[in-house]
Amino acid sequence: MIKRYLFVLGLSIFTLVAFATVAAAKKPQFLGVMGCKCHKDELDEWTKSPHGNAYKVLLEKERSKAQHKAMRAAGLDFKKDYNKDEKCLPCHTVGFGEPGGYQDEKSAEDLRNVGCEMCHGAGSEYAILHKEKGETFKKAEAAALGEIYPPKEDVCRKCHDHKDSPFNSKTDKKYMFNFEEMIKLNKAWHKKFDLKFKHE
Ligand code: HEC
Ligand code: HEC
Ligand code: HEC
Incomplete structure (x- = not known):
């Protein structure tokens, strides 16, 4: 009986510790981009790129004639603003609905568009490491922080x-x-600038 009690107690402590560890990471x-x-x-470079302007296409007054045509072909209303549409925001903003990410029009300006973090990962923890260690952090340390x-x-x-995009190869x-082709069009995000440090 006692043995069983101790076993259950041990198991509960183990579970608690496991939870605490997960919460600590x-x-x-x-x-945001800033x-x-x-x-x-x-x-x-990014500011001038398509990704740096990807929020604009959700706004009626910002769209080009070519984009009107593309929207009609995809069954969308080119006379409408789509910047409140939850179906569009995940791919045209930074971290829609996630902690720190874009929530609505009151969100910070720099959460609009396909920002750095949509390709390089959410930055809060990595930014702390970068601040603490300057350029001496290792790639693996940064990767562990997202x-x-x-x-x-x-x-x-x-x-x-993607299947949820109105502009996929089915459209x-x-x-x-x-x-491989797209990555060569690096004007879409930013030109490559050599890193001064290898972080190895
Ligand atoms: C969060 C969503 C998102 C991610 C992640 C993303 N893109 Fe895009 N990308 C877009 C959107 C939206 C546009 C259209 C912007 C516009 O037309 O204003 C776009 C436009 C482009 C364009 C220019 C348009 C074209 O088709 O020629 C290229 C090239 C491109 N992306 C490449 C990439 C590459 C390479 C990656 C990965 C390294 C990537 N994108 C990651 C959403 C994304
Ligand atoms: C799953 C991600 C995703 C979602 C959701 C999404 N988009 Fe996009 N959108 C993209 C990508 C990627 C591109 C760039 C496609 C390319 O040029 O290859 C794009 C491009 C566009 C363009 C420019 C098209 C062109 O040919 O110039 C418009 C306008 C646009 N999106 C509007 C919308 C609207 C409105 C919604 C919601 C109804 C929406 N998007 C939802 C990913 C998405
Ligand atoms: C659409 C995806 C995408 C977006 C958005 C993006 N990057 Fe990148 N970034 C890349 C790719 C791809 C590379 C090249 C990786 C390689 O060397 O193969 C890269 C490389 C880098 C590098 C290494 C040095 C260099 O220039 O090659 C830095 C630093 C960087 N990005 C910072 C940023 C910052 C800051 C932003 C936002 C202002 C940003 N990136 C936005 C995809 C993106």
């Missing part, structure tokens, strides 16, 4: 040619996503 939160502003070259580097095909495919073959 904080889930990274989204910061959280990455030290990378000035990348930020400047940094994604380099972003691979799976990251892009959360949005590109039109031109939206087919070829990672």
